[in-house]
Amino acid sequence: MTEKTKIESGFGSDAKKEPRRIVFITRKTSAKVIDEREPKLMTYPHLLVREAVVLEVLLIVMVLISLFWDAPLEQLANPLLTPNPAKAPWYFLGLQELLHFFPPFVAGILIPTLVVIALIVIPYFNVNVEGKPLWDEQASRRFGIVIGVVIALLIPLAVVDAWTIIVPTVLVAGLLVAAFLSKATTGWMGALRTKPLSWWVMTWFIATSVCLTVVGTFFRGPGWSWVWPWGTHAA
Amino acid sequence: MATSLHAAIDNLRRSRVWKSIFRRGPAITNRTRSVAVFGNLFLHWLPVKVREKSLRVRAAYYLGSLSLLLFLILVVTGVLLMFYYHPAAPKAYHDMKDLRFVVSNGVFLRNVHRVGAHLMVLLVFWHMFHVFYRGGYKPPHEFNWVVGVVLLLITLFLSYTGYLLPWDQLAFWAVTVGTNIISAMPVIGNEVRFVALGGHIVGENALLRFYVLHVVILPLLAFLLIGVHFWRVQKDGGLTVKDDDGKN
DSSP: OHHHHHHHOHHHHHOOOOOOOOEEOOTTSOOEEOOOOOOEEEIIIIIHHHHHHHHHHHHHHHHHHHHHOOOOOOSBOOTTOOOSSOOOOGGGHHHHHHHHHSOHIIIIIIHHHHHHHHHHHGGGOOTTTTOOOTTSSSHHHHHHHHHHHHHHHHHHHHHTTOHHHHHHHHHHHHHHHHHHHOOOOSHHHHHHHTOOHHHHHHHHHHHHHHHHHHHHHHSBOGGGOBOOTTSOOOO | OHHHHHHHHHHHHTSHHHHHHHSSSOSOSHHHHHHHHHTOTTTTTSOSEEEHHHHSHHHHTTHHHHHHHHHHHHHHHHHHHHTTOOOSTTHHHHHHHHHHHTSTTHHHHHHHHHHHHHHHHHHHHHHHHHHHHTTTTSTTOHHHHHHHHHHHHHHHHHHHHHHHTTOBHHHHHHHHHHHHHHTTSTTTHHHHHHHHHTSSSSSHHHHHHHHHIIIIIHHHHHHHHHHHHHHHHHHTTSOOOOOTTSOO
């Protein structure tokens, strides 16, 4: 009977002595004391049960999708019969959309390489580790720089008529300006005002990637022309 | 009935054979529960205790776990598909037809593999963006972030090499479009493309190369790096979770 109680007693039986971090020293700030005595639970069973539930839910979802959505199978591969449009898998259609605006070297090699390098070096930039809001200090000077960069970015995009990049760029820049002008401290605008520069750059990257991928997947037809996904067009 | 079943399981757990396998009694004390984790090859990279906060769904939406589970599901369904597949043109295409019309539940098997692949690409991206917004790349997690970026690339290559294997028009032209981009690489573009395809066009050699990459090289690389990735999560101090006041 006592053993049964031990199984079901979550926190009580789990918390025991453990090393404790007392002081946390970060750059340019005084040492601050943070309490690290967080409640902990035993991995077995608390984490493992949750992982099992995650696996079961995943399997159910996958089986349901697989029952009702068949994998496509077209005609036998034929090098002499080019479909129009010939599309890459969906996760590369953002790149294919870029190919529509830029030469193959820029869209297919330069931009993907720069994106991968940028992703890899993210943690090695020790700029603003504390995640200070962009508009916290020197707001008007930073505003000038940011607007300058956005305009410098938009001009070449406008030249090649790359409006599937321009639209998400302008949207994110609009939110950036709104956060600069707003005095809100609560709600979603208040939350936007607390975001650091890195947040804005990543959000712009995701917004652009999603826009390019969605347009490339659903809105591009023969000759990479604009089509509506519900419209019919001759292949 | 329930009592006798319970007693039987209890007896089993106290038996010599059980103890020889698991090297512990029933996991009902903190000591045996700890042994259950660090005494088990498949669990030993997990911490014995986890912060209650990192168990909340909102801490990471189990995106990392889901990615790993999808990888395992893809390995299982992929191996089953290999029983019915020849990496040769045009036999590969006829194998797809057989999966649809001859093999019991062949369509279902292929569907699960395909849905899993799409979901994995989606969830690995989502996982990366979520880790970024949580600040999970910050010291001491820098290197694990880099491993994660490499795993993202491997996931994309795995999915892309698998895309060619049905050898239908969709597969052929998707890979043709993609590999044509390699030619744009300065100086060595055409050579790299030749190595990737085993020729100047997407043909039988390309199918075989993509198959070997898809079923051997890339899964092994992924398996290795997934091991490093999960192991480092613990070595670097666990998940980055937000406090109740929203700070990291």
